[in-house]
Amino acid sequence: MKDVTFGQYYPSHSFVHKMNPAIKILLTIAYIVGVFLVSGDNYYAGFLACVVFVLIATITARVPIFRVLKSIKAIIFFVLLSAILQIFFNKDGTPLWENGFITDKALIASGFIALRIILVVMGASLLTLTTSPVEIADGTEVLLAPLKLVKFPVHEFALIMSIALRFIPTLLEETDRIIKAQQARGAEFEGGIFKKAKAMIPVLIPLLIGSFRRADELADAMDSRCYSGSKNRTKYKKMGLTYRDAISFIITGGLVAGVVLLNGVVIL
Amino acid sequence: MAILSAENLRYSYDKKSVALDGITMSVEEGEYIAVIGHNGSGKSTLAKLFNGILKPESGKIIVDGLEATDKKSLFEIRKKVGVVFQNPDNQLVASIVEDDVAFGPENLGVKRKEIGERIDFALKAVGMEEFRKSSPTRLSGGQKQRIAIAGVLAIKPKILILDESTAMLDPIGRKEILSVIEKLNKEQGVTVIAITHYMEEVISADRVFVLDDGKIALTGTPREIFREKEYIKSIGLELPTASYIASKLVEKGLLEKGEYLTEEELLEGLCK
Numbered sequence: 001m002k003d004v005t006f007g008q009y010y011p012s013h014s015f016v017h018k019m020n021p022a023i024k025i026l027l028t029i030a031y032i033v034g035v036f037l038v039s040g041d042n043y044y045a046g047f048l049a050c051v052v053f054v055l056i057a058t059i060t061a062r063v064p065i066f067r068v069l070k071s072i073k074a075i076i077f078f079v080l081l082s083a084i085l086q087i088f089f090n091k092d093g094t095p096l097w098e099n100g101f102i103t104d105k106a107l108i109a110s111g112f113i114a115l116r117i118i119l120v121v122m123g124a125s126l127l128t129l130t131t132s133p134v135e136i137a138d139g140t141e142v143l144l145a146p147l148k149l150v151k152f153p154v155h156e157f158a159l160i161m162s163i164a165l166r167f168i169p170t171l172l173e174e175t176d177r178i179i180k181a182q183q184a185r186g187a188e189f190e191g192g193i194f195k196k197a198k199a200m201i202p203v204l205i206p207l208l209i210g211s212f213r214r215a216d217e218l219a220d221a222m223d224s225r226c227y228s229g230s231k232n233r234t235k236y237k238k239m240g241l242t243y244r245d246a247i248s249f250i251i252t253g254g255l256v257a258g259v260v261l262l263n264g265v266v267i268l
Numbered sequence: 269m270a271i272l273s274a275e276n277l278r279y280s281y282d283k284k285s286v287a288l289d290g291i292t293m294s295v296e297e298g299e300y301i302a303v304i305g306h307n308g309s310g311k312s313t314l315a316k317l318f319n320g321i322l323k324p325e326s327g328k329i330i331v332d333g334l335e336a337t338d339k340k341s342l343f344e345i346r347k348k349v350g351v352v353f354q355n356p357d358n359q360l361v362a363s364i365v366e367d368d369v370a371f372g373p374e375n376l377g378v379k380r381k382e383i384g385e386r387i388d389f390a391l392k393a394v395g396m397e398e399f400r401k402s403s404p405t406r407l408s409g410g411q412k413q414r415i416a417i418a419g420v421l422a423i424k425p426k427i428l429i430l431d432e433s434t435a436m437l438d439p440i441g442r443k444e445i446l447s448v449i450e451k452l453n454k455e456q457g458v459t460v461i462a463i464t465h466y467m468e469e470v471i472s473a474d475r476v477f478v479l480d481d482g483k484i485a486l487t488g489t490p491r492e493i494f495r496e497k498e499y500i501k502s503i504g505l506e507l508p509t510a511s512y513i514a515s516k517l518v519e520k521g522l523l524e525k526g527e528y529l530t531e532e533e534l535l536e537g538l539c540k
Contacts, residue, residue: 132363133363134362134363134364134367159361162361162362162363163361165363166360166361166362166363169405170357170405214355214357214358217353217354217355217358217359218358218359218361220316220321220351220353221351221353221358221359221361221416222361222371223321223346224319224321224346224349224350224351224353224420225346225350225371225372225375225419225420225423226343226346226347226372226375226376226423227371227375228343228375232377233374233375233377234373234374234377234378234379234380234383235374235380236366236367236370236373236374236380236383236384236387237367237370238380
């Protein structure tokens, strides 16, 4: 249990790793939007552009391609299901054989649906592979900053997020310890799903009570270290913008613009 | 003038029992104070009163001229009184060492450049410079506690209170913390109040307060305290290992009568 690493961060000092996390999140969203925008008669070109983009991003991130592809494994069922539904229910185009229910267009469409999902997941997992959870929390804080205008407690929200991330390994360690303690008292964690679920109760209750105690102590420690909310607070970590962010911004912008233009040609 | 003084402090968590009952004490600037007592003697409550986390039912606490019971001066009090608690895991707020040490100065609104300097200073003071970019979860208990101390030092407090900060550590971790504390006291002139139930940690203190049942039962230098062997035992505390062994040896007539506080003294006595 102790070896569980949270998230799938792949440490490196690559171009993509060094980008500003807020920009990275923003550009990932832009890319995903781009993937969904691909349509019209030139979709081959649109998809090709997206595939090239994600491959270039993977190479500059110096993440092994199999790590990115691994994330697809988790959603393979979803991909296949969408593709199969498309094959059976899309009635456009001409049947592949006489009186057949599978059309040529349906086959192509199902292929592209699968490709679309895979491209989105690859982009998203590239973000989590190159950005540590803490950076994601920091990036989110920056991106949510406009919500301060409507009195949304952005600073508190980000602090809660980063403290939660900080405590995941600690709580996993504690879970491990409680399981061992209960096993030492004769508790069994093997058996069917109901038995297993029931066996978890004597683990979860001490864990929950322990977390409350921890929260209490943490609050005291934070108070002792002069924490008094976001007022007059400075920040040590400054996430500056570098040439990396500018270049990525231009390239991603180019991709989205290209996709829109390719669609537009047909619409006009 | 005393940097911290308490007058007739009273505190109880519930109506049935009193945690602190009439504590009066004063601490001079630069002193190394040990507060000792068995579990439930009220010693941890004392730490929380000194930096205003708890409010006494009655009595007065003055920290460097400020009243700790005054809500308006709480922020200033906490700048002056840093507290390191028992469990290092429950004090660290960030997943990277330098971010955690930065937490205090950030709260004070210190400028970025100076925060960097304070991190350098604090990590150096606890000997953890090389772990600046590490994750605390990968460190040992003693190392984590040193980071917790660094986090408090970065606020530049005048008084450092250690609320059983070694209780959850192994002997090596405990030694690490003790040497860091002694160094801070001697070299940086930080006033230290170490709350503990380990007698070994009392030996290097200038003065000791023994707490029993919410009252100060004894005060004096470590040597004066350990002369009261029978009394110390009667309130559920143990003598330092060297003193304990020495007293047994004296009983058997194997060692001359005298004061044996440290291992060195015991060794010297045995070699005679």
